[in-house]
Amino acid sequence: MARQQLAHDINTGMKAKILLVEDEVAIREMLRYTLAREDFEVIEAGDASEGERLIREQRPDLVLLDWMLPGLSGVELARRIRRAERTRQLPIIMLTARSEEENRIQGLEEGADDYVTKPFSPRELLARIRALLRRSRGDTGARPLEARGLSLDPASHRVTVNGAELQLGPTEYRLLHFFMTHPERVFSRNQLLDQVWGDNVYIEERTIDVHIRRLRKALEPGGHDRLIQTVRGAGYRFSTQV
Numbered sequence: 001m002a003r004q005q006l007a008h009d010i011n012t013g014m015k016a017k018i019l020l021v022e023d024e025v026a027i028r029e030m031l032r033y034t035l036a037r038e039d040f041e042v043i044e045a046g047d048a049s050e051g052e053r054l055i056r057e058q059r060p061d062l063v064l065l066d067w068m069l070p071g072l073s074g075v076e077l078a079r080r081i082r083r084a085e086r087t088r089q090l091p092i093i094m095l096t097a098r099s100e101e102e103n104r105i106q107g108l109e110e111g112a113d114d115y116v117t118k119p120f121s122p123r124e125l126l127a128r129i130r131a132l133l134r135r136s137r138g139d140t141g142a143r144p145l146e147a148r149g150l151s152l153d154p155a156s157h158r159v160t161v162n163g164a165e166l167q168l169g170p171t172e173y174r175l176l177h178f179f180m181t182h183p184e185r186v187f188s189r190n191q192l193l194d195q196v197w198g199d200n201v202y203i204e205e206r207t208i209d210v211h212i213r214r215l216r217k218a219l220e221p222g223g224h225d226r227l228i229q230t231v232r233g234a235g236y237r238f239s240t241q242v
């Protein structure tokens, strides 16, 4: 039952559509099988330009993006996805064979929401896909939240400052939503992981700092980055008392 709900869009009842951008046929086949078995709709591309075309034409709900691709790299495609207005909020999970932390952090800096390192277990990947879909959909029907001219509307997923829309990735949106519904309280990185990313997913605490940095950058134009405060030795706090 829970599995059904997560593979299908909560609002429309449609299957979640996942775009797989991967040049290695064997990995693609394994992933196609794994995802289809879990009732996801799968579309595939063998390189980044094909992936870009499918994003435009098919509007997937999430992209599994290999880092090393012939021609345009996965990281470059992630950058393009984030730059384009229409796809700015498209959730991305990077597939990487590189296990060095620097590369993984670079993937996140370029716009990926999460990553898995090859070889990965299908189970781990599925947990990450579900967690990311859950936080990119957020909840609908709730009232808009407001703090010092910064407004977040859960129904439309829009974040605005005096009517002007800010562009946030799905993870930053979810993070801000959590902060705005829990103001004036300090949360450790670990608590934020549990609350925003959900359990069953192992994520390094450093990942939080990357998303906090991205969120602050998005909030900078109106000066609202100051509302996301670092509390030394404790974690982060959303406060309007600045």
Ligand code: CA
Residues within 6 Å of the ligand: 022, 023, 024, 066, 067, 068, 069
């Ligand atoms: Ca590859």
